Amino acid sequence: MADKEKVASRYDMWNSFYDKIDNFPIIGRPQKKWKSQAIESLELSGDERVLDIGTGTGQILTEISSYLDNGKVIGTDISKGMLRRSKRRIEKDGIGEIASVRYDDIENSQFPDNYFDRIIATFTFTTLPNPRKTAEECSRILKKDGKMIVLDTGKPSNKVAFLFFIPMMLSAKLFGRTHMDRDIGEILNSNFDVERINSHMIGMVYTLKCKIKK
Ligand SMILES: C[S@@+](CC[C@H](N)C(=O)[O-])C[C@H]1O[C@@H](n2cnc3c(N)ncnc32)[C@H](O)[C@@H]1O
Known part of the structure; x- marks a missing residue:
């Protein structure tokens, strides 16, 4: 099985536990705060087209939608199980006018050049089999004056x-195919x-603000 299929099947397997683990108070509260700060760093004015890479269960789609009047947010993933969960969240939270999800492999994305005003990736870059290809793809689909926020x-x-x-790090590699030691x-x-805009947990979690090189 290729690395990508292994990642997708791992998250397919986990989709029903994912939010339960993430909502566990000791992990859930700080994570929610870091994600909210990452969303604020997108500096949305309301009409942007936003991409949430590796949206998982779509945890941040509702909060991003709350900043958008005429804009749209698209969550993408390669795990069909995770996509099922995020679709359910969109229905439950009634944000279907603004938010949608679809299958897209960010290492070989179907989106056209210069398409998004903003890209956000929360805890996704450490799970990607080929993050360098992803960086190239992100710079292709992000508008030249756009902004990408990475929390990881x-x-x-x-x-x-x-x-x-x-x-x-070792247990994340073993059980989650997650490379916590990756220098994103x-x-x-x-x-x-x-630019590193903030750090949490003595530097184990951080947020990067990224602008396309001129
Ligand atoms: C650790 S989860 C993070 C989910 C969500 N962003 C969050 O913060 O809760 C990583 C997600 O990235 C997805 N993923 C991994 N490789 C991907 C790829 N090449 N393209 C799109 N999504 C991918 C996984 O399927 C998984 O849902």
Whole structure:
């Protein structure tokens, strides 16, 4: 099975537990806050076309929709199980006029050039089999004056934090096919000007603001 199919089948398997784990208070509260801050960093004025890469169960679609009057948000994923969940959320939250989801592999996206005003990816870049190809695709489908916000995990520079990080990183690799030690900033750097705009959990979680290189 190719890496991409393995990732998709892992998330297909997890789709019914995903929100339950994420809503667990010790994880859920801070994550919700970080995601809200990432959405605020999109600086939406209301008429943008926004892409949520690897939308999963569509956790951030409702909040993004609340910023959009005439704009649209599209969530994409390669896991059919996750897409089923996000569709249900859109129906339940009554945001179908603004939000939609569809199957799209961001490493080989079906969207045209210069299509999105904003791109957001929360905890997706560490799960992608080929993040460099994704960086290229994002710079292709994002408008030249657009903005991308990436919230994800990474190696902390603090030595004590690193000791806590190692077991988390190894179990995420083993059970989640997630590469918490990936240097996403360095990967995005070939196509984007990247700025780290905040860090949480002693640097284990951070947000990047990315603009296409001129
Ligand atoms: C850790 S989950 C994050 C979900 C959501 N963004 C969140 O914050 O809750 C990563 C998601 O990325 C999706 N994904 C992985 N590779 C992908 C790809 N090449 N294209 C689109 N989505 C992908 C997975 O199927 C999964 O739903």
